[in-house]
Amino acid sequence: MSPSASLALLLLSMSAPCDTNTRVVLMPFERLALPSADARKLEDATRRAVAALPGACLESREDTVARLRGSGAALAACGDAACRSAQATALGVRRLVRGVALGVGGKRSVALTVTDARGPEARAQFEAPATAPGEADARARQALQQVWSPLVTTQPARAPQGPRLLPKVLWGAGGAALLAGVGFGLAARHTESKVSKNGGECAAAGESFADCFASRLDAGRRQARTSNVLLGAGALLGLGGAVSFIWELP
Numbered sequence: 001m002s003p004s005a006s007l008a009l010l011l012l013s014m015s016a017p018c019d020t021n022t023r024v025v026l027m028p029f030e031r032l033a034l035p036s037a038d039a040r041k042l043e044d045a046t047r048r049a050v051a052a053l054p055g056a057c058l059e060s061r062e063d064t065v066a067r068l069r070g071s072g073a074a075l076a077a078c079g080d081a082a083c084r085s086a087q088a089t090a091l092g093v094r095r096l097v098r099g100v101a102l103g104v105g106g107k108r109s110v111a112l113t114v115t116d117a118r119g120p121e122a123r124a125q126f127e128a129p130a131t132a133p134g135e136a137d138a139r140a141r142q143a144l145q146q147v148w149s150p151l152v153t154t155q156p157a158r159a160p161q162g163p164r165l166l167p168k169v170l171w172g173a174g175g176a177a178l179l180a181g182v183g184f185g186l187a188a189r190h191t192e193s194k195v196s197k198n199g200g201e202c203a204a205a206g207e208s209f210a211d212c213f214a215s216r217l218d219a220g221r222r223q224a225r226t227s228n229v230l231l232g233a234g235a236l237l238g239l240g241g242a243v244s245f246i247w248e249l250p
Contacts, residue, residue, distance in 0.1 A: 024058050043099065107129075
């Protein structure tokens with residue numbers, strides 16, 4: 001990517017509002033054994049590289065400087081990643097990028113620390129020869145791409161669902177109806193069996209045999225009808241539970 005294209009991406013990111021899921025702040029570089037003008041050039045090259053990263057909404061340097069002036073103790077020195085991550089959260093940004101511009105051993109180089117508000121932290125380093133125009137941009141992009149995971153706005157995880165109540169109620173009622181239907185069916189079969197064997201207990205009824213037989217026959221028919229109704233209701237309730245379970249699937 002050419003420096004002009006990188007600059008266009010930077011200007012675009014500065015003009016659009018950023019939210020806390022995509023906002024990235026690049027802190028003004030510290031420097032070691034390097035003139036401030038050279039350190040600023042390396043910082044600007046890194047800023048263009050960050051602006052070109054997918055999903056990153058880079059805050060302008062002016063806004064960052066103003067933020068730092070008003071932060072007070074919010075950016076006190078930290079000795080671990082957890083502390084730096086807490087700083088990112090306190091500033092309302094997704095990631096903080098810190099850099100140190102070095103001029104040691106006759107070489108210009110940059111050491112970067114990328115801290116995510118959600119915990120992870122990564123480090124990158126690149127050399128930037130002063131004799132090659134645009135080389136600092138290319139090397140900064142390459143170094144950052146190796147440690148930069150995409151910034152995406154994720155939906156909050158769904159809370160684990162408790163047992164689906166309606167399907168369980170329907171299945172429970174259906175099961176009870178089926179069991180009762182089977183019970184009435186067995187009772188009807190038992191009554192039929194007793195009556196079919198020489199009239200069963202009605203054989204000793206004498207003159208009342210006809211009335212006894214009719215009564216037992218009617219009882220068997222009622223038991224059979226009740227069994228059919230309960231078996232049908234149980235099947236419908238079971239089907240309703242299955243439909244409800246499928247309907248409630250995520």
